[in-house]
Amino acid sequence: SYEPKILLRLFLHFDFGAIYCMTMVNSTSTTTPVNNRMRIVTCTTIVVVLTCIVAVRVQSLHSHVKLSNVNSSIPTWTLPNDVTYPIIASNTASLSASQTKAMVLKSLSLGINNIDVHLGGSERDGVAQVLKLIPRSDLFLVTKIDKPPTDMTDPLAAAELVRTTVATEWPLLGVEMVDVLLLKDSASCDVMQAQWAVLEELLAQGKTRALGTYNYCQFSIDCILATAITPPALNYIMRHVGMGIDDTDLIRYGDARGIRTVAYGTLGEPVALEGLLTNPVLKIIAEAHERSVEEVALRWN
Numbered sequence: 001s002y003e004p005k006i007l008l009r010l011f012l013h014f015d016f017g018a019i020y021c022m023t024m025v026n027s028t029s030t031t032t033p034v035n036n037r038m039r040i041v042t043c044t045t046i047v048v049v050l051t052c053i054v055a056v057r058v059q060s061l062h063s064h065v066k067l068s069n070v071n072s073s074i075p076t077w078t079l080p081n082d083v084t085y086p087i088i089a090s091n092t093a094s095l096s097a098s099q100t101k102a103m104v105l106k107s108l109s110l111g112i113n114n115i116d117v118h119l120g121g122s123e124r125d126g127v128a129q130v131l132k133l134i135p136r137s138d139l140f141l142v143t144k145i146d147k148p149p150t151d152m153t154d155p156l157a158a159a160e161l162v163r164t165t166v167a168t169e170w171p172l173l174g175v176e177m178v179d180v181l182l183l184k185d186s187a188s189c190d191v192m193q194a195q196w197a198v199l200e201e202l203l204a205q206g207k208t209r210a211l212g213t214y215n216y217c218q219f220s221i222d223c224i225l226a227t228a229i230t231p232p233a234l235n236y237i238m239r240h241v242g243m244g245i246d247d248t249d250l251i252r253y254g255d256a257r258g259i260r261t262v263a264y265g266t267l268g269e270p271v272a273l274e275g276l277l278t279n280p281v282l283k284i285i286a287e288a289h290e291r292s293v294e295e296v297a298l299r300w301n
Helices: 004-025 033-068 097-109 122-131 155-173 189-204 218-227 250-255 280-288 293-300
Strands: 076-079 083-086 089-091 114-117 140-145 178-184 208-214 234-238 260-264
Touching: 083 178, 083 208, 089 097, 097 114, 097 122, 114 122, 122 155, 140 155, 155 178, 155 189, 178 189, 178 234, 189 208, 189 218, 208 218, 218 250, 234 250, 250 260, 280 293
Parallel strands: 089 114, 114 140, 140 178, 178 208, 208 234, 234 260
Antiparallel strands: 076 083
């Protein structure tokens, strides 16, 4: 069940050790019985150690893959094209490559395989490191196209920026497709429509399995829907318990148009808000249910 390249890398260590041992035993230099015995003992030790290394690495990968598939308790949505979307995700925002790798592996051990990653930096590199250890199918990858520069008002240039981003970032991430590709908003409706048309091309080409938007208001949603062949399946917005119940009516507005709302920043953004973590009402609820404040905030969403 493992990628061939993973086992190849592991067993190459073993092969190099065996070659070294054969070289020692077959050496043409002058030897004595004592020297030969020492060489045999050394070779045996090398082979045993390398065998243990391989066994531990394979067992570690096996345990990880097994844990990463234990996410049946996480509710899912069914998106267009029968894409199964796990509704609890981990976000790599602002993490270094090593932190991202550790966070993704920890998430997988808890049964969370929906990973929201930003392109173009350390977060992407951390996810790429994880993908060298596990099958691509173990991760449900969500990523987004950044806003074009403020001075980029030409729709054709903005559209080409999307193509260039995907052509550059997918190989660096180590994938041929992502599960959901999101488009960030822009001040120009023409730019958003041109970029969305490219996302639809990428969907047809198999570069992504589903499409969505990121921080879209009602105006931006209407702009996309005016020309879209494939409407957004999801709209990601920042939303936490301190913000109250859909006071902008954006969630209901999206639902009425077949667009599900996904909340990020459930404890605040980019880090947890002190006022939320110490909120007395949330604390009372958490204590009553023997849960943490963080769990209460996540459940509220």
